[in-house]
Amino acid sequence: MIDKIFSFSELGFQETESSKYLSQILEKNGFQIEKGVAGIPTAWFAKWSNGKGPVIALGSDVDCIPKASQYPGVAYHKPMVDGAPGHGEGHNSGIPLNITAALAVKQLMEREDIKGTLVLWPGIAEELLGSKAWYTRDGLFDDIDVCIFTHVSSNLSVSWGQARGTGLISVEYTFDGEAAHSAGSPWRGRSALDAAELMNVGWNYKREHLHPLKRSHSIFTDAGDQPNVVPSKASIWYYFRDITYEGIIEMYNDANNIAKGAALMTDTAMTSKIVGAAWPRHFNKIIAEQMYENIQQIGLPQWSNEDQMLAKAVQKEVNSKKTDGLNTKLSPIGIPLKRPVSGGSDDIGDVSWKVPTVTLRYPSNIPGLQGHHWSNAIAMATPVAHKGATSGAKVEAMTILDLLLKPILVEQAWNYFNDVQSKEAKYKPMISADDKPPIYLNKDIMNQYREKLEQFYYDENKYDSYLEQLGISYPTLKKNN
Numbered sequence: 483m484i485d486k487i488f489s490f491s492e493l494g495f496q497e498t499e500s501s502k503y504l505s506q507i508l509e510k511n512g513f514q515i516e517k518g519v520a521g522i523p524t525a526w527f528a529k530w531s532n533g534k535g536p537v538i539a540l541g542s543d544v545d546c547i548p549k550a551s552q553y554p555g556v557a558y559h560k561p562m563v564d565g566a567p568g569h570g571e572g573h574n575s576g577i578p579l580n581i582t583a584a585l586a587v588k589q590l591m592e593r594e595d596i597k598g599t600l601v602l603w604p605g606i607a608e609e610l611l612g613s614k615a616w617y618t619r620d621g622l623f624d625d626i627d628v629c630i631f632t633h634v635s636s637n638l639s640v641s642w643g644q645a646r647g648t649g650l651i652s653v654e655y656t657f658d659g660e661a662a663h664s665a666g667s668p669w670r671g672r673s674a675l676d677a678a679e680l681m682n683v684g685w686n687y688k689r690e691h692l693h694p695l696k697r698s699h700s701i702f703t704d705a706g707d708q709p710n711v712v713p714s715k716a717s718i719w720y721y722f723r724d725i726t727y728e729g730i731i732e733m734y735n736d737a738n739n740i741a742k743g744a745a746l747m748t749d750t751a752m753t754s755k756i757v758g759a760a761w762p763r764h765f766n767k768i769i770a771e772q773m774y775e776n777i778q779q780i781g782l783p784q785w786s787n788e789d790q791m792l793a794k795a796v797q798k799e800v801n802s803k804k805t806d807g808l809n810t811k812l813s814p815i816g817i818p819l820k821r822p823v824s825g826g827s828d829d830i831g832d833v834s835w836k837v838p839t840v841t842l843r844y845p846s847n848i849p850g851l852q853g854h855h856w857s858n859a860i861a862m863a864t865p866v867a868h869k870g871a872t873s874g875a876k877v878e879a880m881t882i883l884d885l886l887l888k889p890i891l892v893e894q895a896w897n898y899f900n901d902v903q904s905k906e907a908k909y910k911p912m913i914s915a916d917d918k919p920p921i922y923l924n925k926d927i928m929n930q931y932r933e934k935l936e937q938f939y940y941d942e943n944k945y946d947s948y949l950e951q952l953g954i955s956y957p958t959l960k961k962n963n
């Protein structure tokens with residue numbers, strides 16, 4: 483499953499092959515599939531019930547990273563398709579982990595007559611923070627008791643309390659001006675691109691006065707067509723991140739003012755739309771502590787010499803400060819930090835404010851890499867990814883059984899959610915009832931590369947592994963060997 487999803491290499495909202503393949507496995511195993519949930523064509527919720535009992539949801543992401551195409555098991559930059567997307571975040575491994583755990587637990591539930599319901603779901607377009615706030619808004623978690631989320635990492639770990647990193651709002655600002663011949667009659671033009679550039683200048687002045695925990699970044703999504711036409715349309719797209727909801731909304735309001743100012747300066751019109759959202763994450767203490775007991779029982783995988791050789795070579799290749807290969811010691815359970823730490827976001831945050839949630843992190847990747855990069859794809863269709871996800875599946879299966887067999891844990895998890903977590907903040911969605919998921923994103927890029935990627939789709943009926951299909955000797959450490 484991990485190799486198959488790796489080979490599909492699908493960007494957010496375009497996960498058609500991945501979604502079809504994964505949901506079919508569940509369908510064949512007796513799950514009922516609801517497709518196209520929350521208005522997202524590639525989204526689905528799969529449900530199997532063995533009678534009245536705890537309802538446990540298992541989620542993980544499935545989308546990949548632009549321009550991260552990379553041969554697995556090869557310790558230097560070698561794209562499979564130059565410029566194409568690739569699994570440079572490792573999102574190809576989480577749903578396979580969940581399916582492995584769910585099918586094992588399902589067998590036990592049937593054999594031992596254990597009551598309860600399993601719900602599996604994909605985090606669509608996680609890199610765009612594009613689905614989970616919509617799932618939450620549209621009621622998909624209303625009947626869920628507990629959510630276990632899984633995310634690739636380089637250790638087997640879990641945390642509770644406010645997670646490291648931030649929440650965010652993702653906003654695209656569009657300016658509307660007037661076209662003109664850039665040389666013949668520039669005085670008749672009003673440049674939308676000038677407005678977008680001035681907004682960026684304004685925001686970069688603002689940046690000096692932001693608290694260091696806040697982070698923001700942008701790209702131009704429309705910067706005109708050609709120099710001799712005054713751009714009548716231009717768009718700039720921002721992620722605004724902070725560790726609290728209030729801080730995120732403050733940045734959003736400031737950005738709106740700067741956008742209005744840029745429109746005023748250039749005599750253009752401005753509109754904006756929210757294209758993604760993620761609440762800062764808060765994880766459940768009761769479930770995390772139970773899960774950590776299981777983590778200690780399972781421990782880290784036995785890495786082979788080949789696994790370690792690959793990991794060390796990749797760390798060297800990207801000048802990582804970490805040079806000792808794959809982790810061989812479990813990290814302690816994550817507890818609330820005395821001082822919050824800034825960083826990335828995940829829209830599981832929205833789910834974590836709806837039902838008691840934890841994220842199980844499992845060791846399918848190499849530590850010390852920069853993330854969202856071709857190097858993060860290297861391990862993701864090798865024994866490192868397979869062993870890491872299998873360890874994670876064991877921990878997840880054990881934790882599901884704990885929750886099914888000791889319903890008091892579910893009650894205690896809700897007590898923590900209501901009496902401790904909800905004292906800290908009150909969930910207010912960042913998206914309104916009218917905001918639609920931006921399912922058009924990435925369509926053009928996938929259209930450009932899908933045919934080239936199809937030649938590399940993994941054929942599990944012919945080969946035992948993707949490495950075998952690609953003819954890669956594992957590990958390949960040096961060019962031209």
Ligand SMILES: [Zn+2]
Pocket residue numbers: 543571573608633
């Ligand atoms: Zn991720």
